[in-house]
Amino acid sequence: MTAATQDIILQVTGLGKRFGGVDAVANVDLDVYRHETLAIIGPNGAGKTTFYNLLSGRMHPSSGRIVYEGRDITGMPPHEISRLGISRSFQINNIFEEMTVRENVEVAVTALRGEGRRWHNVASRNRDVQADADALLERLSLSELADQRAGVISYGDKRLVEIAVVLATRPKLVLLDEPTAGMTPDETQRVMQLVKSLGQSGDYTFLITEHDMNVVFGLADRILVMHRGQKLVLGTPEEVRAHPEVRRAYLGTADEEMAP
Ligand SMILES: Nc1ncnc2c1ncn2[C@@H]1O[C@H](COP(=O)(O)OP(=O)(O)OP(=O)(O)O)[C@@H](O)[C@H]1O
Ligand SMILES: [Mg+2]
The missing domain is CATH 3.40.50.300 (P-loop containing nucleotide triphosphate hydrolases)
Structure with a gap:
């Protein structure tokens, strides 16, 4: 071009x-x-x-x-x-440490759909949200960590989860x-x-x-x-x-x- x-x-x-x-x-x-x-x-x-x-x-x-x-x-x-x-990551790591890796991404996917406040109810029954989150985790080679609490994974993986959260907003x-x-x-x-x-x-x-x-x-x-x-x-x-x-x-x- x-x-x-x-x-x-x-x-x-x-x-x-x-x-x-x-x-x-x-x-x-x-x-x-x-x-x-x-x-x-x-x-x-x-x-x-x-x-x-x-x-x-x-x-x-x-x-x-x-x-x-x-x-x-x-x-x-x-x-x-x-x-x-337009979506951005921060210089300082910025994820919810008490949630699992998948939940962190699900929150971001859900927020995109304007359902953020009811995340717990919605995410548990909304297969689309889970599927979107899982697809993204797969794309970032984070699937194996999906059920881990974000607070316990390595620093490098945390920063990758942060990128997943950024990309979850499409x-x-x-x-x-x-x-x-x-x-x-x-x-x-x-x-x-x-x-x-x-x-x-x-x-x-x-x-x-x-x-x-x-x-x-x-x-x-x-x-x-x-x-x-x-x-x-x-x-x-x-x-x-x-x-x-x-x-x-x-x-x-x-x-x-x-x-x-
Ligand atoms: N909220 C703020 N209030 C006052 N000054 C600020 C504020 N944010 C940034 N600055 C000043 O603006 C300038 C640019 O800062 P900035 O953080 O954008 O630089 P940077 O290129 O991101 O640096 P680094 O490589 O350290 O991250 C610096 O002089 C900084 O002190
Ligand atoms: Mg800077």
């Missing part, structure tokens, strides 16, 4: 968020193509999480516009944005905030493979923030480098790898890692 024919799922223009005197996100323009995996990198405090908070409606932008599938969603509340198909655009943070190398590989195969399935568009450069360069179709809230560089992994400003401003200490 050429750039001209690519379908834009999300169009961000002049997006900004100011906290006191700090521009956490500053005048960011970005077109996200449908079905791409776009990594967002940048040092601590670059504005990555704030950018997600703006896209998902958790925070109101100080300036700019967010258009999703042709609709202006700037300033919409999170539940409406989620209903339109999003089109998925925002993953450091999904491999704190993971062992094996766990990181597993998540990376999973996101890659989900991306290739053509069912999702992914934005993913990540500190591990191996993960980023192995996974992303394009990379957005943020620095002090601004868009520093946007391009293919090759373009970003070669960019002198990126090496200097962000990857200065990672030159060896970045060397071709």
Whole structure:
């Protein structure tokens, strides 16, 4: 596909968020193509999480516009944005530890159907919900853990359950905030493979923030480098790898890692 024919799922223009005197996100323009995996990198405090908070409606932008599938969603509340198909994971693990793995996913599936308040009654007799949850667990290779209490499974598996919960809302655009943070190398590989195969399935568009450069360069179709809230560089992994400003401003200490 050429750039001209690519379908834009999300169009961000002049997006900004100011906290006191700090521009956490500053005048960011970005077109996200449908079905791409776009990594967002940048040092601590670059504005990555704030950018997600703006896209998902958790925070109101100080300036700019967010258009999703042709609709202006700037300033919409999170539940409406989620209903339109944008779903996010959090930097901190965010699942119900007392529930089983399957129940965690069922709650998310049920919430999508607007039956959240009656989850216990509904889920116990709603085979569709269970079937949806089981299909998702299978897709994420979590079936064996379905009946385990989420609190007792490994940290890496918890983060996978969190991704299952995100996908249970049937999003089109998925925002993953450091999904491999704190993971062992094996766990990181597993998540990376999973996101890659989900991306290739053509069912999702992914934005993913990540500190591990191996993960980023192995996974992303394009990379957005943020620095002090601004868009520093946007391009293919090759373009970003070669960019002198990126090496200097962000990857200065990672030159060896970045060397071709
Ligand atoms: N709720 C808030 N109130 C005030 N300042 C904030 C708030 N959230 C973020 N900031 C500031 O905005 C800037 C960007 O923070 P943000 O968390 O978006 O960065 P990040 O790129 O996600 O960093 P990290 O890699 O550490 O997760 C930082 O200077 C941060 O201190
Ligand atoms: Mg962050």
